[in-house]
Amino acid sequence: MTEPLYRLADATLVEPLVQDFQAWWMTVAPMPASLHLQAYLVPLLKAYLQTPDFHAKAAKDPMLSGSSFVGVPQERADEVRALLQRITVQQGERLKLAEAFDEFQNQLLAEAKGQSLEPLYSRLPDVLKGKVELVYDYVNRPSMRVHEGLLYRGPHHQTDIQSLRLRRLKADAERDSLLTTPRLRGPGQVDWKVPFHDERLDRLFSLDIEPRPLGWIRDVLGDAVASDAELLPLLSEAPQALPETWTGATPRVRYVGHACVLVEWKGKSVLIDAVVPVRPEEQGPLPRISFAQLPRRIDYVLITHSHPDHLDIETLLRLRQRIGTLVVPRSSGALAGDYSPRLLARSLGFRDVLEPYFYESLPLPDGEIIAAPFMGEHGDVAHAKTAWIVRTGPERLFFAADSMCVDEVTYRDLRATVGDLHTVFMNTEIEGAPHTWMLEGFFPKKRDRKLEKNRRCRGSNSAEGLRILELVGARRLFNYAMGLEPWMEHIIGPAATPETPRMKESERLLAAARERGLQAERLQGAQEVHLRA
Structure with missing residues (x-):
């Protein structure tokens, strides 16, 4: 038997x-x-x-x-x-580290006014010694640069x-x-x-x-x-049919949900912002792609930024043995919160992790993956983020995530350097959370709440989104990452309704894009994405 x-x-x-x-x-x-x-x-x-x-x-x-x-x-x-x-x-060791960091940061802000920081090293709490460097920016604002790689090797990891x-x-x-x-x-x-x-x-x-x-x-x-x-x-024990490797001469694009998109091209597969759901016993009417419906090998997984609806440790660990290369945004390490996604990924057991600079590319058959600037959305806080361009033959797909049109020259230069970005994936989250949301530990205890109302982690509104489409030479718009799938609710809250501001803004952007002759669709639930001529 x-x-x-x-x-x-x-x-x-x-x-x-x-x-x-x-x-x-x-x-x-x-x-x-x-x-x-x-x-x-x-x-x-x-x-x-x-x-x-x-x-x-x-x-x-x-x-x-x-x-x-x-x-x-x-x-x-x-x-x-x-x-x-x-x-x-x-x-307890983490709490001691945080308390010491917070206390000494306040001392720095109060005392360091441009004079040498060398005497302050002797006053560093023991838990911080060897783990930080005291630095100024070019206008004499002090901060502590964290030796993050060391922390992964010590008791705080x-x-x-x-x-x-x-x-x-x-x-x-x-x-x-x-x-x-x-x-x-x-x-x-x-x-x-x-x-x-x-x-x-x-x-x-x-x-x-x-x-x-x-x-x-x-x-x-x-x-x-x-x-x-x-x-x-x-x-x-139920049998399961696994997908065949896509070898077609045209790209196959499948929307997994929210900001997650799978691009297959000439035997290679690229998964952007991997957040993949399971199939609950009661899953509702929206179709979904789960883990067994993804390719046996995923050559590249691309992460745009670290918000948990884009970088999902649950999904990454489950797919780790199927992922060839994990590609993450590059951090500067200048701020305590500008942590390294690469070091995080290595701590999660990933061996092949890349963090390309903007405009660097990775090879695909008759194509490439290009790291592109990701402008705005983080409330003007410098954290790692990268938009991605996937070129499959003559077709270029631009995964802009929550990008904003804060500097038109960025997109002009992108088009002039790379070529027309025919297909754009972007959202219209026009409200966004305050820049301090869930990041309280990086900010002083007393904060200006008026600034928090002004500085939001938002994406483009309809006018800004339309301008991006014009600047990059788009022929197609797919409005995504709109918080419409039920499997995202534990991360971003209840699904958006037609009356929410981002959905109204989405309707405006789609209508304006269609008036200009673009293919314009809002994505919801797993589906094949058709790139019409």
């Missing part, structure tokens, strides 16, 4: 966690994680414990989407209290508090906010204590495309699974 083979069930969700909070760059990269923990997560959990019922109700209110509320029922408040105690003990949580997902709405709500363990869930860089993750996630015997799977998970009865609900 042939031994049955199992793959991961379509509804099996695998969440990477850092001490029960879902992993994203602000919980993994050492200095950002330390500052975020001290300035945001610990105060958030303390606030919840004062009024747990209020938090739990507010977290479910769509009108309060994006606010800082913990979506844990009041009857589980003791578990949150225990979690807070574990955090303060197990991440805590792989011992990393884990994976496996469970069946009944519906997308089950997922609580990635940013504010810890994942407390529930029935039917498997908690696998394993660091993200561990090669065993590749063996587990190979089950998306290659079924294995039950004993093989038990060996991978080890002590995490107590019995077959605990493991079997996460698996499936």
